[in-house]
Amino acid sequence: MKIKHMIAASLLLLTGIQTANAVEWQMKQGPMMTPWSETIDVNNILGEYPRPQMEREEWLNLNGVWDLRKAVEGEAYQADFTYDKKILVPFPIESALSGIMEESDNQCYWYRRTLTIPESMKGKNILLHFDAVDWEATVYVNGKKVGSHTGGYDPFYFDITSALTDGGEQEIAVYIHDNTGAEGQPKGKQALNKWGCWYTPVSGIWQTVWLEPVNPVHITRLSIEPDVDNSCFKLQVNATGDSEATADIRLSDPDGNTVASLQGVATGTPCTLPVNAPELWSPERPYLYDLNITLSSGGQQTDAVKSYCGMRKIEVKNVDGTPRIFLNGTQIFQMGPLDQGWWPDGLYTAPSDEALLFDIKAMKELGFNMIRKHIKVEPSRWYMHCDREGILVWQDLPSPNLPEGHEAFARQTFEEEAVRIIDAFENHPSIVQWVVFNEGWGQFDTERMTQVVIDKVSPQSLVCCASGWNDAEIGDIKDSHSYPYPSCPIDQKRACVNGEYGGITLKVPGHIWPGGDFGYTAVETPEDFTVMFNDLADKIKDHYYYGLNAAVYTQLSDVEIEKNGIYTYDRRILKPYSPTGELKDKILECINMPQSDVKIQPVVSTAKEHKYKWKFITEDNAPRHWFSKGFDDSLWPKGTAAFGKSSLWNTQGLISIPWTTPQIYMRRWFYLGDVTQEMIDCMRFMIYHDDDIFIYINGVWAATKKGSVSNYIPYDISDEARQTLKPNSWNLIAVKCIQGSGTSKS
Template sequence: MKRLTLLGALCCLVCFTDAQPQGWKVVEGKITTPWAAQVNAANPLPEYPRPQLVRSVWMNLNGLWDFAIRPEAENIPSAFEAKILVPFAVESALSGAGKTVGKDNRLWYKRSFTLSSDFKNKNVLLHFGAVDWKCDVFVNGKAAGSHQGGYDPFSFDITALLKKSGAQEIVVSVWDPSDDGPQPRGKQIKNPRSIWYTPVTGIWQTVWAEAVPKTYIESTRHTPDIDKQTLTVKAVVKEFQPGDKLHVSAWDGTRKIAEQEVSGDEAVLQIKDAKLWSPANPFLYDLTVAVVRKGKRIDEVKSYFGMRKISMVTDQQGVQRMLLNNKFVFQYGPLDQGWWPDGLYTAPTDEALKFDIEKTKEMGFNMIRKHVKVEPARWYFHCDKLGMLVWQDMPSGDMGNHWEPRPAIIGLATDKARTAESEKIFRTEWKAIIDSKINFPCIVVWVPFNEGWGQFKTEEITQWTMDYDPSRLVNPASGGNFVTTGHIMDLHNYPAPCMPDPKLFGKQQIIVLGEFGGLGLPLEGHTWQEKNNWGYQSFPNKTELLSKYKSFIDKMPDLIKVGLSAAVYTQTTDVEIEVNGLMTYDRKVVKMPEAELATAHKQLYDPSLVKLK
């Protein structure tokens, strides 16, 4: 039988989606992206949602659900008031609802579905890509489970709750206090203003069911080592029995390049003459992981991996540098907040989700800082395929401590005195986020804190992150409240580029410019509101905007020579009242020509700017 590559498998999977009722339209009153018109209420976001752990039998449960908003203390409603398009948050235009919820209310969802014959005699898992924030799930009137956390995927085994045949019913309740609670929330607040945006409540990523055997692979962790030319694969297997074996094989197209079968949960593959993953050559190997019992494969998943390394090394000047695959590559990219005027946290289509990355690549950037938000798995899959480095922020929350943005000022910055509950919420979700994204080679930096927003026990959280994932770098505090623990010192400065003195700060940590720019240009007909829009510095036309931007880029090579290893420009798109994007919020206008930006950026990647030992 001819072996399917991972990409082939993703294209060949069948989604068994029930026919959906009508009664949905986009809420009017705000700008929309070109993809809003392509959203199909019967089958929104139909793509396989988990590219790093692929099975063939699954069912997409996106589509029109019933919903109701009720006081927080009430139980399951006896009646549901209207339809909502899952997986778009209830506040969004694409949900068809456009409603606010708030801490005093609870959002309820309900839908029924019928499983195909492929699910027969299998265990059934119910998966949620993300639900903001606390949710309880019921199947056929019985509790399936609860979850807290707005950015990490979760699932429940609902096999015992299913009827033997016919329609199955799911009910989901969600409570989200937004900025009235201590939980991670990123830029969401109940009264949007300035750099703070519309709340996102409820289901905002794909909901789906999956058929698995009783013994099945729950997760995997892939750790490449380009120096030893190995890939370590560790698997978590449910109901792993004595005598079971783990079989792992790596593929370059249709050619098997390595395999190993072990009695334990960890295999080490030799990847000889490895093709290294990088923005210039984003090569990915396919991976197959199987559980073998008495010579028979009882579960198998498809995945992929990239051979790449991110590290810190001292250059000839004694300054710490960030290396990719043992070579200095200046990392430059936009601050990317991942917001959409029609879908808020959720891109209208997979094509839209990919569009921002493609445009970033066309503009000559090689990195994206994903700012206080976590994306669906497919976003990182597109970054892996296109060759885009990612710095992944932890979404912020529980604000209130003093922020000190100047690294030379000692003693003014404070850590937040969080409650035990708040600390637990943060630690639990940060670990869950890392676990869910650990296998994407595009991610090279973890960022637990930004500008002191809810920053607490910084050294401890940073050290934990470094220990938990030693294969990546950790930027402990982007933009202030600096600590010497961690790999990176990250300055924010608007609008012009600058850097801390590398002679003072570059001996122990990599120096980066984590935010700068913010050059604004409001374009009539493409703004969230008609007036009172802002950028850190605004311009009357595209010509003057481009001129100023190029003047900033021309200053960067001198900074790179003396110690700068990376920079982040604010930002990919306008977001609500912010108009400092490279593109408008509706993605209909690119404010500076892609080709001119790419040409301007080439000087930043000149390898002669930095000499290593």
């Protein structure tokens, strides 16, 4: 029945196109196109069921070619509008796949199509669904306004029954308006002024449009919360039309065998579904139960939906004084890519469901166990694929901004949409973490907003108040960003993660988006890519022993002028050399760190644990052999480390002496206790610096590192310097740091 109705919708849509006018739809050619653009079928655009966690048997897909016309902001509906364009829904107006590919700073358009309600749906309430429209949508059916919605990322629907005529063609018209966050609306990485890591904006309908028939008494929402400790699911079935309606719930295994059931459950109130010896969901074994729910009113069944659920528990526990992340009682390390969710031909909209699944499976095949969905929300089917494939998901809330004069509106809009997004997607077992803010973009009321999210998702998921930059002491996660080298933040109660690192640029001729370059570090060959990626992964392993629980590599694919993806933007080229060999092996080494028996033992502590005295000068007149053991530094002043000037949160309380000159020279004798040669061979530095740093041990060069970092990182000691270290004796460390611009620290 489902396939029959989908085909019928496509045929009816084509009939409507032919009667509207002579304009035909034609795909535009973008600077780059994915392989899936070559198989676009306007009669079957994203034809899979769009809401897999509450599936009804009968539905109608309204994706396909619609009429389009440019509108005036605030324009009222008119039945005699002339539509002079054709657009392929649900691709955004700015995309090549839409057939429009138009940009402006104030997008206003009217969409229109006609359809005939199938006979099998007549006599029922008809719900018209829009899974996402950016940003404002006002919907008319047969000239009657049926509702409005604002917010570019959450699904919504209207009951259009009262606006339908008794028979024949029905007209749907949609007015959209989008100014790309000019008033502070959440917009993620969309930008009118595209540069760096800001991309082409998207406007209008960008996820599936569909309708379904329901009885007046029907289910409106399911809430599913796994409780591993008590071997049960906590469920709530919400319904409308009869407050006395009851639900029957059946939980079954993948083979269809009944595992647990409840009968006559009151709607709108929580219930508990016990599960004997539940199978647990994990990336290694993504076990999913099927849920079948029927609704009854007055002794008659009025609705039936299918769903699914996974039993899993995510939590932070203290292990030997270090907060660690546990899944189902086992400590885990998460590693995965930053996923912007952009496509060169569809922008926000993947060209097909196959393309959505491709990204997930490709990352899983490389060994990753997690994906961070970066300040964008995907269609429900993307999360379904993660649930089925076994990928942990960090879900960012799309970032707002706070333009002057619109701050109150922006705050209210962000909060309201955040709650709706969580309501729409929180049941997916793959989503183990929600990220409230990213790098301070539009960040406000951090403690209060984080508590809003905690109240919605805890204990089912972890919460990070801010990924990078402006942290507040709330939530489960403390997150740092650093490029290209990974870093580990510091916290005694929250699990520490590196929410962004890497960004290795490798340009692939023939797969380059025009407009310039933006990146953090670059290599020339696939072999160089793998070598550097694995080198960074080794540093992640080092940070694990200092408390790191997860690392997010930037990024899954190139996006426009960011060419630092593991894949090219068009998903045609996998960049690394030996991606399922050397690179995958290193990823698995990181993920398996919690099972390693290697222990880290500090030999000489850093300035964050102990305030050491150093001899130092900040003038550029140090003698040639200032780093040698025989140099007389008695005239140098003595001061307490650390030295510098910084506004970074993790330098508060760390810096003791201001340093603002272009250079600083430092010397200190330290006592190396009773250590073995094997321990010396394993020793490494822990350094925190900005910018270039040069280190000497006992007068011998030990390390040089260019650039800056935003936290302590491990770094190798040269073999020559290592050989000079004397146990049970005093040894000399000498450091030179050069500051180029910005803040300084050493």
